[in-house]
Amino acid sequence: NAGVTQTPKFQVLKTGQSMTLQCAQDMNHEYMSWYRQDPGMGLRLIHYSVGAGITDQGEVPNGYNVSRSTTEDFPLRLLSAAPSQTSVYFCASSYKPDSYNEQFFGPGTRLTVL
């Protein structure tokens, strides 16, 4: 299994541009999330999904869109990039047996907005 994969690894955007960060997992996990991590900070939840067709907002959803058309993929769209969105973005997935909050994280996408 490849686990959780994210593309691209690095991206530079100009203010106002849009783009989609890709996230895919091959573990048949129902649950997926997007986080952002600013320098020296912890992770903040942007959006999450508990199954195909079901998404919900996290702590910092403004400026981002998500959709979940398949179990495997959970893309994150930046609608109109702003310098405040410069960050490292992590995607995570999780199965959910009875009592586990274990999330499997991807390697991250480092985004710079000029």
Place this chain on the structure above:
Amino acid sequence: LAKTTQPISMDSYEGQEVNITCSHNNIATNDYITWYQQFPSQGPRFIIQGYKTKVTNEVASLFIPADRKSSTLSLPRVSLSDTAVYYCLVAPTDSWGKFQFGAGTQVVVTP
């Protein structure tokens, strides 16, 4: 969501035991306590999870007192490769989704 408080940083020498305490005073009855480890330029990695008393795996131990208002992650005999940021999370497992990572604890292990 229960708020967590951890020390910002801890220093240790190789071979010592490192104990990181996380405070979560308003933990709910159905909340579990989960710890993650993060190396620079990588995503976090799950270490251990528990509900009460003590949990041990091949990497760490987690001690949770009866009142569950705090928890302690114990890393036995640390090595240089244990230098990382450690995060404590408190979240219910019956309503998955809204996790809050705090600032974490930077552990630096020196020779």
